[in-house]
Amino acid sequence: MEIFTQTGGEFLSRWGHYLSGVTWIGLLYYFNFVQVPSFAQFEAGPRTESISKLVPRALWWFRWAAVLTVLTGLSILAFQERLNDMDFYKSAPGISISTGILFALTMFANVWMVIWPKQRIVIASAQGVQAGREADPAAAGAGRKALLASRTNVVLSIPMLFFMAFTSHFSGAFESSPEGSDRALYWAVVVVTLLLVELNGLGLIAGTGQTAVKKYLETHRASIIAGFVIAAICYVMFEVAFGG
Numbered sequence: 001m002e003i004f005t006q007t008g009g010e011f012l013s014r015w016g017h018y019l020s021g022v023t024w025i026g027l028l029y030y031f032n033f034v035q036v037p038s039f040a041q042f043e044a045g046p047r048t049e050s051i052s053k054l055v056p057r058a059l060w061w062f063r064w065a066a067v068l069t070v071l072t073g074l075s076i077l078a079f080q081e082r083l084n085d086m087d088f089y090k091s092a093p094g095i096s097i098s099t100g101i102l103f104a105l106t107m108f109a110n111v112w113m114v115i116w117p118k119q120r121i122v123i124a125s126a127q128g129v130q131a132g133r134e135a136d137p138a139a140a141g142a143g144r145k146a147l148l149a150s151r152t153n154v155v156l157s158i159p160m161l162f163f164m165a166f167t168s169h170f171s172g173a174f175e176s177s178p179e180g181s182d183r184a185l186y187w188a189v190v191v192v193t194l195l196l197v198e199l200n201g202l203g204l205i206a207g208t209g210q211t212a213v214k215k216y217l218e219t220h221r222a223s224i225i226a227g228f229v230i231a232a233i234c235y236v237m238f239e240v241a242f243g244g
Contacts, residue, residue: 006079007079009075009079010076010079010080013072013075013076013078013079014072014076016068016072016075017069017072017073017075017076020065020068020069020072021065021069023061023062023065024062024065024066024068024069025157025161027058027061027062027065028062028150028153028154028157029154029157030058031058031062031150032150032151032154032220032223033220035055035058036147036150036220037220039051048126048129048130049126049130051122051123051126052123052126052127052130055119055122055123056123059115059116059119059123062111063111063112063115063116066107066108066111066112067108069104069108070104070105070108073101073104077097082094090177090178090183091177092171092172092173092174092175092177092238092242093167093168093171093172095171095178095183095186095238095241096163096166096167096171096238097163097164097167099159099163099190099234099238100160100161100162100163100164100166100167102190102191102194103156103157103159103160103163103194104160104164106156106194106198107153107156107157107160110149110150110152110153110198110201111153114145114146114149114202115146115149115150115153118142118143118145118146118149119142119143119146121136121138121139121142121143122139122142122143122146124136124139125138125139126139141208144208145202145203145208147217148201148202148203148208148214148217149201149202151201151217151218151220151223152197152198152200152201152202152217152223154220154223154224154227155197155201155216155217155223155226155227155230156194156197156198156227156230157227158224158227158228158230158231159227159230159231159234162231162234162235163234166235174238174242176242176243178241178242178243182240182241182242182243183241185237185240185241186237186238186240186241189233189234189237190234190237193230193233193234197226197230200213200214200217201217
C-alpha cells in the first residue's frame, strides 16, 4: 500500500500536523480572543465555576495538541530526510522552516513551562473555592504570568504560521542561497527580536505589571498587531539576506 511508503509517511505526518496544529492554535486563539475577555465580564461565582470545570478540559487538549504538533512536525522532516541535511538549512525553504520551528518551539516551551504550571495554580484555587476553602493568594500572580505567556504565544503564532506557509508556497521564489554573513545577520535580528518578546512576556523585562513595555500584551488586539509587525520584520530581513 502506497500509504506505508516514505511518501505516504510524509503525507500522514503532514495530515497529523495540520490536525494537531489547528487544535493547538485554535485553542490558543479561543483562550485569548474569547475566554479571557468573556471571563472579565463574569460575576465571581460563574467565573470560578468555569475555571474549575471548563478550563481544565480545554487546557488538556491545548497542551497535548502542542506536543503532537511538534512531534508530527519533526516527523515530516524525518520522512523528507531533512533533519541532518545542513545544506538544506542554508536554502530559502530551510531558513524559512527553521524560523517557523524556532517560534513554534518557543511557544511550546511557554505552554509546558509557564502557561500550564501557572494555570494549575489558578484552577486549584478555583476548585478550592468551590469546595468552600479560601482562594489561594498566589493565584492572581500565577494567572497574570499565564496571561502574559499566552499573549506572547499569540504574538509569536503570527510569524510562526507565516513562515510555515511561506516554506511550501513562496520560498521557491528565492532561488539562491545567501552568504554566511547575510544568514548571520538574518538570524541575529530574528533571534534578538524573539528574545526580547519572550523575555518581556516572561516578566524578565520590567516585571509582570502593567508597564509601557507590556502594552502590546494587555489586549488580544494589540498582540495581533504586534505579531504582524514581527512577521514583517522577519520577512524584510529574509529579503535582505537573499539580496532582495
